[in-house]
Amino acid sequence: MSRRAGARTPRATSPTIADVAAAAKVSASTASRAFNHPHLLREETVTRVKAAADALGFRHNQHAKALSTGRSSALGLIVPDLSNPFFPPLVHAAQLTAESQRYSLYILSSERNAARERQLATVVSRDVAGLILASPRMSTPHIQEVAEQVPTVLINRQIRGMSSVLVSAAPAITDAVAKAAEHKIAGIAYIGSDEQWWPNIERESRAREEAAKRSLPYRRLRLSEPTYENARKLMLSMDYRPGELLIAFDDIVAHGVVDGMGARGHHAPRDYRVLGCDDALPINTHPALATVHLDTRTAARIAVDLLLAQARGDEAQNVAVTGVYRRGQTI
Amino acid sequence: MSRRAGARTPRATSPTIADVAAAAKVSASTASRAFNHPHLLREETVTRVKAAADALGFRHNQHAKALSTGRSSALGLIVPDLSNPFFPPLVHAAQLTAESQRYSLYILSSERNAARERQLATVVSRDVAGLILASPRMSTPHIQEVAEQVPTVLINRQIRGMSSVLVSAAPAITDAVAKAAEHKIAGIAYIGSDEQWWPNIERESRAREEAAKRSLPYRRLRLSEPTYENARKLMLSMDYRPGELLIAFDDIVAHGVVDGMGARGHHAPRDYRVLGCDDALPINTHPALATVHLDTRTAARIAVDLLLAQARGDEAQNVAVTGVYRRGQTI
DNA sequence: GTGAAAGCGCTAACAG
DNA sequence: CTGTTAGCGCTTTCAC
Numbered sequence: 001m002s003r004r005a006g007a008r009t010p011r012a013t014s015p016t017i018a019d020v021a022a023a024a025k026v027s028a029s030t031a032s033r034a035f036n037h038p039h040l041l042r043e044e045t046v047t048r049v050k051a052a053a054d055a056l057g058f059r060h061n062q063h064a065k066a067l068s069t070g071r072s073s074a075l076g077l078i079v080p081d082l083s084n085p086f087f088p089p090l091v092h093a094a095q096l097t098a099e100s101q102r103y104s105l106y107i108l109s110s111e112r113n114a115a116r117e118r119q120l121a122t123v124v125s126r127d128v129a130g131l132i133l134a135s136p137r138m139s140t141p142h143i144q145e146v147a148e149q150v151p152t153v154l155i156n157r158q159i160r161g162m163s164s165v166l167v168s169a170a171p172a173i174t175d176a177v178a179k180a181a182e183h184k185i186a187g188i189a190y191i192g193s194d195e196q197w198w199p200n201i202e203r204e205s206r207a208r209e210e211a212a213k214r215s216l217p218y219r220r221l222r223l224s225e226p227t228y229e230n231a232r233k234l235m236l237s238m239d240y241r242p243g244e245l246l247i248a249f250d251d252i253v254a255h256g257v258v259d260g261m262g263a264r265g266h267h268a269p270r271d272y273r274v275l276g277c278d279d280a281l282p283i284n285t286h287p288a289l290a291t292v293h294l295d296t297r298t299a300a301r302i303a304v305d306l307l308l309a310q311a312r313g314d315e316a317q318n319v320a321v322t323g324v325y326r327r328g329q330t331i
Numbered sequence: 332m333s334r335r336a337g338a339r340t341p342r343a344t345s346p347t348i349a350d351v352a353a354a355a356k357v358s359a360s361t362a363s364r365a366f367n368h369p370h371l372l373r374e375e376t377v378t379r380v381k382a383a384a385d386a387l388g389f390r391h392n393q394h395a396k397a398l399s400t401g402r403s404s405a406l407g408l409i410v411p412d413l414s415n416p417f418f419p420p421l422v423h424a425a426q427l428t429a430e431s432q433r434y435s436l437y438i439l440s441s442e443r444n445a446a447r448e449r450q451l452a453t454v455v456s457r458d459v460a461g462l463i464l465a466s467p468r469m470s471t472p473h474i475q476e477v478a479e480q481v482p483t484v485l486i487n488r489q490i491r492g493m494s495s496v497l498v499s500a501a502p503a504i505t506d507a508v509a510k511a512a513e514h515k516i517a518g519i520a521y522i523g524s525d526e527q528w529w530p531n532i533e534r535e536s537r538a539r540e541e542a543a544k545r546s547l548p549y550r551r552l553r554l555s556e557p558t559y560e561n562a563r564k565l566m567l568s569m570d571y572r573p574g575e576l577l578i579a580f581d582d583i584v585a586h587g588v589v590d591g592m593g594a595r596g597h598h599a600p601r602d603y604r605v606l607g608c609d610d611a612l613p614i615n616t617h618p619a620l621a622t623v624h625l626d627t628r629t630a631a632r633i634a635v636d637l638l639l640a641q642a643r644g645d646e647a648q649n650v651a652v653t654g655v656y657r658r659g660q661t662i
Numbered sequence: 663g664t665g666a667a668a669g670c671g672c673t674a675a676c677a678g
Numbered sequence: 679c680t681g682t683t684a685g686c687g688c689t690t691t692c693a694c
Contacts, residue, residue: 064671395687
């Protein structure tokens with residue numbers, strides 16, 4: 001690490017709406033109205049004010065605006081882990097949607113930690129017009145506490161009376177199992193963490209149901225955290241059952257499975273079959289992983305829309321966005 | 332997509348500092364001082380005010396605070412692309428560092444688009460106490476324009492007079508080439524985009540220099556965008572040179588290289604060698620990729636520190652954080 | 663040490 | 679249609 005000195009930069013002071021008003025020879029309220037209620041003004045006045053604003057490079061002070069109106073023009077989005085490739089596209093879509101409605105978006109990452117999640121939610125709830133909790137791990141009472149402070153929308157979690165968007169993998173898991181069952185499958189295993197967390201529960205339940213439906217042996221293999229390394233190691237030591245369909249929590253786990261099994265000399269789809277989930281990795285692998293494609297961008301858009309609707313007083317709504325089975329060579 | 336109606340949630344109204352003051356039987360100014368200048372108060376008064384605040388669940392209204400003091404307690408961080416695994420750890424570390432200094436952090440993603448980057452910077456610059464531009468693609472004059480509005484720190488870019496943190500891969504590339512040169516290498520190729528963008532330039536320059544230093548043939552293979560698919564396709568059609576060392580812009584490109592070459596029947600390190608960069612993928616692959624590990628968390632911490640220092644009036648500084656060569660089976 | 667009063671930049675009644 | 683006035687919640691001189 002090396003350091004080297006440099007110069008300092010002077011700071012300009014931004015024009016206020018009073019400056020704009022003066023330049024346009026109107027009062028501050030008229031200038032304000034030109035932006036917020038232009039229909040109340042003569043068209044010529046609006047034009048003149050906006051021209052003056054442009055000339056001065058005026059931008060609203062959002063803090064003053066929020067203080068005055070009592071509502072912020074920012075939304076908050078709390079995600080468990082930006083490093084999980086599931087979230088960045090969701091975040092990005094949320095940001096674009098928010099912007100298109102002239103809101104900005106606070107993105108916060110909770111490190112998959114319920115306590116920190118709650119802390120972030122509490123702190124930010126004071127300053128935003130609404131909050132989106134993506135796959136939250138907080139307790140239901142804590143979420144309700146937050147929702148009392150600020151309009152809140154859930155992604156991948158359901159709580160009575162609250163808006164939510166579920167990104168559902170279950171139907172696609174059913175499709176994948178049907179596909180796998182075109183060959184002989186000896187049983188089904190679900191590989192994920194033990195968490196009581198909606199995405200995990202939904203996927204595990206469906207895996208179990210599919211096994212029951214087909215009278216296949218079912219088992220659940222547990223990971224302390226659903227990481228590549230944990231999955232790979234688990235495969236190294238686990239009881240190998242030829243012809244089993246392994247349903248992994250996500251693509252990261254699935255790749256750990258493939259590599260761990262490979263190290264033991266077992267290869268999909270010859271010796272076993274494996275399904276991933278999310279379809280969000282920046283690289284492909286060989287053999288191409290069968291997975292579930294989840295449209296998180298749509299989910300994010302809907303979440304923002306529901307949030308804004310709720311902030312306007314609309315009722316809570318529940319929406320499900322359904323993933324689709326995406327073929328690969330591992331089934 | 333299915334919808335179902337639900338109930339609405341009532342909203343509580345937050346206590347103000349006046350409420351706290353009343354509860355503690357002091358004036359608003361005293362209550363304020365208890366938080367901002369406790370040393371001016373009797374210890375007992377501070378305790379009493381804070382107790383009252385806790386009892387009421389008081390949280391400062393950041394908008395009012397920012398308006399009153401003229402400075403926000405939020406920082407902004409603009410990254411080109413959250414979906415690139417290089418950035419989430421950086422973002423996360425920046426967030427933690429900011430929080431530890433009682434700042435919150437606005438994260439914005441520019442979609443690798445210079446115009447949008449500028450727009451985001453302009454809009455947010457009005458509302459934050461400082462701005463970090465990570466690997467910006469904006470023109471230098473545009474960056475300077477932003478820096479006139481708000482304290483700004485650059486990551487992976489250098490501009491005279493501005494603070495910057497460079498996450499340098501070059502020394503590690505030199506190490507990697509040395510390692511590869513323990514075997515016979517027939518030449519060096521750099522595979523990246525054509526962009527005049529610091530990370531790309533730094534890596535390409537070093538690759539070229541290493542070739543010159545060893546009197547090896549050098550070539551540059553161009554990608555329109557540095558994606559997995561582009562790299563894979565390029566490998567399919569490119570002029571294959573046995574024993575060449577391929578230095579990829581990042582790990583994503585490197586994996587495209589490995590897969591494209593694999594499809595042509597060429598395998599590293601037997602037929603060619605390949606180096607990636609970033610070491611941030613959530614999965615490993617076989618053969619394990621030789622890469623450059625970049626400590627983006629440290630870089631982010633330093634960036635936040637420099638930013639806060641600059642906001643306090645310190646001079647601009649330049650810091651380099653150096654990546655290290657990480658062994659793999661592809662060299 | 664503490665309180666009273668003014669003001670940050672903006673919006674929203676209320677007049678006219 | 680537009681200006682005047684008051685006030686959002688907080689900090690900060692300035693008195694006491």
